[in-house]
Structure formats: C-alpha cells, structure tokens
Amino acid sequence: xxxxxxVLLLFLLVCTVNFQEVNSKxxxxxxxxxxxxxEAPASAAGANSTKAGxxxxxxxxxxxxxxxxxxxxxxxxxxxxxxxxxxxxxxxxVIGKGDYLLGPVLFEGPCKGDxxxxxxxxxxxxxxxxxxYKENWLQFQHINGLTITGTGxxxxxxxxxxxxxxxxxxxxxxxxxxxxMVFAFxxxxxxxxxxxxxxxxxxxxxxxxxxxxxxxxxxxxxxDSPNTDGIHLGDxxxxxxxxxxxxxxxxxxxxxxxxxxxxxxxxxxGPGHGISIGSLGRYANEKDVTDITVKSxxxxxxxxxxxxxxxQSNPTPLEVSGIHYEDITMDHVTYPIIIDQxxxxxxxxxxxxxxxxxxxxxxxxxxxxxxxDPNTVVLKCSAKNPCEQIDVSGIQITAPxxxxxxxxxxxxxxxxxASIKSACSEA
Ligand SMILES: *[C@@H]1O[C@H](CO)[C@@H](O)[C@H](O)[C@H]1NC(C)=O
Ligand SMILES: *[C@@H]1O[C@H](CO)[C@@H](O)[C@H](O)[C@H]1NC(C)=O
Ligand SMILES: *[C@@H]1O[C@H](CO)[C@@H](O)[C@H](O)[C@H]1NC(C)=O
Numbered sequence: 001x002x003x004x005x006x007v008l009l010l011f012l013l014v015c016t017v018n019f020q021e022v023n024s025k026x027x028x029x030x031x032x033x034x035x036x037x038x039e040a041p042a043s044a045a046g047a048n049s050t051k052a053g054x055x056x057x058x059x060x061x062x063x064x065x066x067x068x069x070x071x072x073x074x075x076x077x078x079x080x081x082x083x084x085x086x087x088x089x090x091x092x093x094v095i096g097k098g099d100y101l102l103g104p105v106l107f108e109g110p111c112k113g114d115x116x117x118x119x120x121x122x123x124x125x126x127x128x129x130x131x132x133y134k135e136n137w138l139q140f141q142h143i144n145g146l147t148i149t150g151t152g153x154x155x156x157x158x159x160x161x162x163x164x165x166x167x168x169x170x171x172x173x174x175x176x177x178x179x180x181m182v183f184a185f186x187x188x189x190x191x192x193x194x195x196x197x198x199x200x201x202x203x204x205x206x207x208x209x210x211x212x213x214x215x216x217x218x219x220x221x222x223x224d225s226p227n228t229d230g231i232h233l234g235d236x237x238x239x240x241x242x243x244x245x246x247x248x249x250x251x252x253x254x255x256x257x258x259x260x261x262x263x264x265x266x267x268x269x270g271p272g273h274g275i276s277i278g279s280l281g282r283y284a285n286e287k288d289v290t291d292i293t294v295k296s297x298x299x300x301x302x303x304x305x306x307x308x309x310x311x312q313s314n315p316t317p318l319e320v321s322g323i324h325y326e327d328i329t330m331d332h333v334t335y336p337i338i339i340d341q342x343x344x345x346x347x348x349x350x351x352x353x354x355x356x357x358x359x360x361x362x363x364x365x366x367x368x369x370x371x372x373d374p375n376t377v378v379l380k381c382s383a384k385n386p387c388e389q390i391d392v393s394g395i396q397i398t399a400p401x402x403x404x405x406x407x408x409x410x411x412x413x414x415x416x417x418a419s420i421k422s423a424c425s426e427a
Contacts, residue, residue: 058084059094060122067098069125072132074102085111092117095124095152103127104178107140115145120152120194126180128160130200133178137200141184149192156180156199158225165201165226177201177227184208192216202229203248212239218246223271225249230272233259235287242266251276252302257286257318263293270300274333276307277323279343281314281357291322298329301372305336306364309343310357312382317356323363330369336397337364338378339387339411354384361389363414368396374405377420381410391415 058080065076077100084091091113100122126137137156140146156178167174180199183189186209195218196203203219206212214231221228230246233239234256245268246252252269254276255262269275275294280286299305306325330336339362341355359381376397381387391414397404406423413424 056087056089056091057094058087058091059096060100061096065100067100067122069099069101071101072103072127073100074105074127077102077105081105081107084113084116085109088113090115090117092119094119095122095150098122099125101125101127103129103132104134104137105139107138107143109141109143111143113145115147115188116143117147117149120148120150120154123153123155126154126156126158126178126200128157130161130164130177136179136182136205138180139182139184140186141182143186143189145188146183146186147190147192148194149190150194153195153197154180154203155197156203158198158200158221158228161200162225167226179203179205181205182207183212187211189213190215195219197221198225199228201227202232202250204230205232205234206236206239207233208235209239210237212236214239214241215243217244219244219248219252220246221248223247223249229254230269232256233262235259237261239263240265244268246272248272252299254278255289255292256280257283257289259292260288260290262291263295264297265293265295267294267297268300269297270302270331272302274299274302274304274307274335276304276309277320278307278309279311280309280318280320281311281316281355284315286314286316286318288319288321289323290319293324293326294328295324295326296328298331299333299336300331301333303334304338305330305333306338306367307335308339308359308362310341310355310359310382311349312342312344312355313349313353314355314357317358319358319360320362321358321360323359323361324365325363325367326365328367328369330367330371330397332370332372334371334373335378336369336371336376337367337392337395338375338380339390340378340380341382341387341410342380355382356385357382358385359387359390362387363391364393364395365391366394368394370398371404372400374399374403375407376404377406377408377423379408379411379424383410386410386412388412389414392420393417395420 063076065073177200179202228248229250235258408424
C-alpha cells in the first residue's frame, strides 16, 4: 500500500514534468543491445563478508562483478548493497575504475548502520535493454545517511533509446523512460564529484527527502535529447545545490511542488531550458513552494533563464513564496526572467480559469547579461491571484538590437527599476 503510493507519486511526478515540457511551444525547439543477463559468478564475498563488514569496506570486486562493459552487473551491485546495508557503523561500498554495465537496481533501506558511503570511481553504464526496466535505473530509497562521492560517471547510454521516446508527438500520453538516479525518502543525502551523462530520461530526481547536498557535479546530455532534465526536486526540504555544471535537453534544475529551503549557488546552466520553479498546479493537493534562493549562477544559451510556471486551471490552491534570485549572469538566454501563470504546454489544461497559484515575495536582484529575444522580462500573473511583492531591481539585460520588451500583467511590484515600474503601470 505504502510502496504503491510511492510508485504512484513518482509516476505522477514524472508525468507532470514530462507532459508540460513535451509540447511547450517555447521548449519545442528541437527537444532529444540487449544486456547480457549472465548471472553473477558465485562470489567469495559471502565467506568473507564478516571480515569485510568488520572492516566496513565492501569492494564491488568481491561480489562477482565483471568490469568488461558487457556483463550485467546488477546482481553483484545488489549483493554489495545488501551486505553494506546489513552492516553496522559507517560502511563504504567501493566501486573502482572500470566499465560496469548494469540494468536497474533498487538500493532499498532502511539500513542497519548510521551512514552508507558509495565511493564511485568507475563508470556505470545503463543497460540499453528497455524491457529490463520496471521503473528507474539506480533508485535509492528509505535510507538515513547516504553519500555518493568520487570521480566516476553514471552513463545512462540514452543515445540508443532517445529515438524511442515519442513523448513530443504523443501529446502527453507516452511511455515514461527510466531516470538515471532517483533518491526517495532519504534523510541526509550527499552526492559529490561524480558526472552524469546521457540519461534516458531525467538525470536525477530527489523526492520526499531532507537535508540534501548536491555539489561539484557535472551533468550533460545533448541539447536535442528528450526530457533529459538535470536535477528535479519534489517534496523536499533543506536542499543545497552548489558548484554544479548542467547542460541538457530540458530544465537544468526544476523545483516541483512541496519543496522548501533550497539554496542553489554557482550553477552553470546551458544548454537547456533554464532553472525552473514548476510546473505547478497541474495536479490536486500539491503543496506550497517556499524559501528558494538562486544565487551566483550563469545561464548560457538556454531557452529560459529564471522561470516560474503554473497551470491556469489548477485544482488546488497553493502558494509560491520567498523566492530570491540574485547575482545571475545571462548569456544569450531567450526568456531571461519569466513568470508564466498560463502555462499550458499541450493545450489540454482543463478549463480556462485563472490560476489560483498565489505568487508572493519574489526578488530579482542584479540580473545582468544578454538575451537572445526582445522579451527580457515577462511577468504574466493571474487575474484571480495577482503576484504580490515582486521586487525587480538591478536588471541589466541587453536585448538583441537593444530593443527590450518588458511585459507586466496582474503584477504588484515592490522595489523595482524605473523601466519595470513603467511597464507595470502601463499594464
Ligand atoms: C577471502 O578473501 C581472501 C583475500 O581477500 C581470499 O584470499 C580468500 O580466498 C577469500 N576466502 C574465500 C573463502 O573465498
Ligand atoms: C540542512 O542540511 C545540511 C546537510 O546538507 C545539514 O548540515 C543541516 O544541519 C541541515 N539544516 C537543518 C536546519 O536541518
Ligand atoms: C512585447 O510584449 C507584448 C506583451 O506580451 C507582446 O504582445 C509583443 O508581441 C512583444 N513584442 C515582441 C517584439 O516580442
């Protein structure tokens, strides 16, 4: 029952973002070998696991894996996880250099010890046999204290499966592909140093977790790869994302419903669809989004910069508040600053009502650089629920040919530059 609802939630979450992006006009740019199923050889790990447990280190080599880039190592990874999860103290799973092909693995807790570390220095290669996936590729859940660190790479090998993603033409109802890394119901999560490339779908989804730190990561996929969002957050509290480079075919970072206390700093984003809050208001019972800071980030050639998007006919009222954007550099960004409360990517948003998502207390401070489109600032809020306390100051974005177009609808400003004030008073 519990698990079922988890699965359902994750599924809904996936669909939300997927459907929105798929047919979005602005994002409509050009969106994005069967694995050997050899059983892991009988391992010496069983006999030596007591020793390994005592030492607190579980080397993946001792669990019958073959780093030949061909053998499916999922069974060996699962054995190593089980051994570490049953150990007390602070066990470490060591994945050394080498190419480890593997299909889906569910790293399930709760675990006995205080904290598990995965030292990842090798390359994990996602099986391209789509039939082997029930859901996601590497899914970690119900764990208190998890660190993944190292110089390794998580390679979804998405190039082989992107052509099978028909979401864009399907208008929303399409098969969902496996995400590379999913972290659900984790308290105390650190992901540091690793690289994620070419996910089949999202690179990373952090869901219903708290005290999360994602740092010094590199996340890349081609600009035209479908639904390859960098990091998606949903229902989390206390998340820090810092010193991360993301270039993908979809949002670099998206902040979904129920998220609070997020600090995003020193993120380099591009190509992609920018740093987004939302989409919000597609489903019933979504929770508020509060206290999100995006600071000292650079966006390069993205289709949006700082975006807040809400559906126009949301089933449950919710609030977006305490959003703070500061010291952001834009380099040829299409819509550098945008609030869109009439977001309806597939034209089937149910009704024509105004959004009841309330957006209040948003600060844009010191946003500079260049845009690729005249529409440098677009604040399109709801007639039913105008945006309030929107501070927009220190905006220096140069539009092509110097013709900047500022749109302001149903927006009550706080502190603002003269050009913004004048656009809002004319509206
Ligand atoms: C346990 O590990 C040692 C060294 O790592 C190895 O030499 C030995 O063969 C292993 N024991 C068993 C029963 O496999
Ligand atoms: C937030 O999370 C960090 C770990 O990322 C932790 O050190 C800190 O204590 C947490 N803050 C609160 C208020 O729980
Ligand atoms: C400027 O903004 C207005 C209002 O959103 C829009 O109707 C118009 O097309 C925009 N002009 C340009 C050149 O994009």
